[in-house]
Amino acid sequence: MEPLLTRSSAPTSRRDFFKRASLGAGVLVSASALQACDSDGTDSGADVTLDFSSDTGVLNYAYALEQLEAAFYTQVIASPYSGITADETAVLMSLRDHEVVHREFFQAALGTNAIPDLTPNFSSVDFTSRASVLGTARTFEDLGVGAYNGAGKYLTSAANLTLAGKIVSVEARHAAAIRDLLDPRSPAGAGAAGTNIPAVVTAGADLALAPGTVLSQAQPFITETITVRNA
Amino acid sequence: MTSDLLTPAECVPAVSRRDALRRAGLAFGAIAALPVLGAGKASAQTAPNPNDTVSILNFALTLEYLDGLFYERGLATPNLIPANDRDFWTQLVANEQGHRAALSSRIRQLGGTPVSFTFENFNYQALGFDPFSSYELFADLSQGFEDLGQRAYKGQAPQPAIMMNDVVLTEALQIHSVEARHASVIRRIRGREGWITLNQTDAPIPAAIYAGDENLTQGSVNVGTLAVTPLTIDAATRSEAFDEPLTADQVLAIARPFIRS
Numbered sequence: 001m002e003p004l005l006t007r008s009s010a011p012t013s014r015r016d017f018f019k020r021a022s023l024g025a026g027v028l029v030s031a032s033a034l035q036a037c038d039s040d041g042t043d044s045g046a047d048v049t050l051d052f053s054s055d056t057g058v059l060n061y062a063y064a065l066e067q068l069e070a071a072f073y074t075q076v077i078a079s080p081y082s083g084i085t086a087d088e089t090a091v092l093m094s095l096r097d098h099e100v101v102h103r104e105f106f107q108a109a110l111g112t113n114a115i116p117d118l119t120p121n122f123s124s125v126d127f128t129s130r131a132s133v134l135g136t137a138r139t140f141e142d143l144g145v146g147a148y149n150g151a152g153k154y155l156t157s158a159a160n161l162t163l164a165g166k167i168v169s170v171e172a173r174h175a176a177a178i179r180d181l182l183d184p185r186s187p188a189g190a191g192a193a194g195t196n197i198p199a200v201v202t203a204g205a206d207l208a209l210a211p212g213t214v215l216s217q218a219q220p221f222i223t224e225t226i227t228v229r230n231a
Numbered sequence: 232m233t234s235d236l237l238t239p240a241e242c243v244p245a246v247s248r249r250d251a252l253r254r255a256g257l258a259f260g261a262i263a264a265l266p267v268l269g270a271g272k273a274s275a276q277t278a279p280n281p282n283d284t285v286s287i288l289n290f291a292l293t294l295e296y297l298d299g300l301f302y303e304r305g306l307a308t309p310n311l312i313p314a315n316d317r318d319f320w321t322q323l324v325a326n327e328q329g330h331r332a333a334l335s336s337r338i339r340q341l342g343g344t345p346v347s348f349t350f351e352n353f354n355y356q357a358l359g360f361d362p363f364s365s366y367e368l369f370a371d372l373s374q375g376f377e378d379l380g381q382r383a384y385k386g387q388a389p390q391p392a393i394m395m396n397d398v399v400l401t402e403a404l405q406i407h408s409v410e411a412r413h414a415s416v417i418r419r420i421r422g423r424e425g426w427i428t429l430n431q432t433d434a435p436i437p438a439a440i441y442a443g444d445e446n447l448t449q450g451s452v453n454v455g456t457l458a459v460t461p462l463t464i465d466a467a468t469r470s471e472a473f474d475e476p477l478t479a480d481q482v483l484a485i486a487r488p489f490i491r492s
Contacts, residue, residue: 097462097468104457104459108457153400158390159389166449170471170473176425177416177425185315189322189412189415190412201412202329204406207405
């Protein structure tokens, strides 16, 4: 369990800030972005362009989503909602740990080609509310599954497709666990609609979302503007 | 191979790797488009041809019959599935029916003949117990089938005959993640968390279903030693973050005892 940072504890870097994710709401931190493959050369602030004509662009897209998820669960565990159960704590801690591992994996694997650290914006999330936290978790996990499923066809390397496959099924496990917490032992756990839970599985097929669709849902939670090209 | 992830060539104007790959893939496509003869029950006994889309899809379809018909019988068995859990299993049956329909349709569209199985084609007592005799055993084997399924799809998606066809690949991925969703909830029904820890079986099902799942080397990255400051994450938890593939041969070695020849 991490300590709750006070608002006066200034993060020493965006990276540190992001990892602690204790000041999620409404904080704008701008830095010059070292954009992999950004050819326009302009000072574009921290905006990020992902070029899907290369595997690196696709993997950075995954990295962006993993950064978002890791930051979210880090804050969830740092400031748990009241009435959280032992089961919910266990699930959410596992999700935090898995997503942090995913984030660190992508950063290590992408190396100098990695996009910069993104700045989360969780101002729309009420971290004191179970419904808000689990609802946001459900959104992120289902979105992640749909993102990976929709991006697989852009990967040109079988090794990279395998790596994406190893991660997307874990995202799907997360999504199902959260849906099962929200509506226990219901069709929602298997991807169908549930109480206040949208269907994501139709005729046995999960979502496969276009990058533009994913970004339109993820962008409100990310300070930097993310653009996808060639997809 | 795995070094692709680290290839520092990504700022090269990328006209092209994908295009080159697509062109290379035409050869596979041509093969896959040919009518496949004799794609019957043999699919259950021999590994699929990695360059033959229909062969791989029939391999997957075999697994879909194996688990789908199992759940249907479970629901039809009196006093097996508790009332509170029936809606979940009913949805599982619907999802597996959807998988069979999608795979069969795609196989026909590619000029092939989809395999077909009935309940009598399977021996669900192959592990030496009757999984319809208790909900616990039923859930144990169900978890095994779902984890086997997701690992099987993961192993086949990167095969040339799947990967080179965007439509088929995406369909396979859309099924793959649903199997993982199923596995997660079944694990929760069993009182566990939803993920695979190391290669732990933790049920009276074949250990081979989880062989290699403890792997922490992902591409060129040792996930076991990644810094996660300020957290402390043990190897078991790190292993949960990645589900490993199984080869078709590994999958068949596990599935074959359940299939009556």
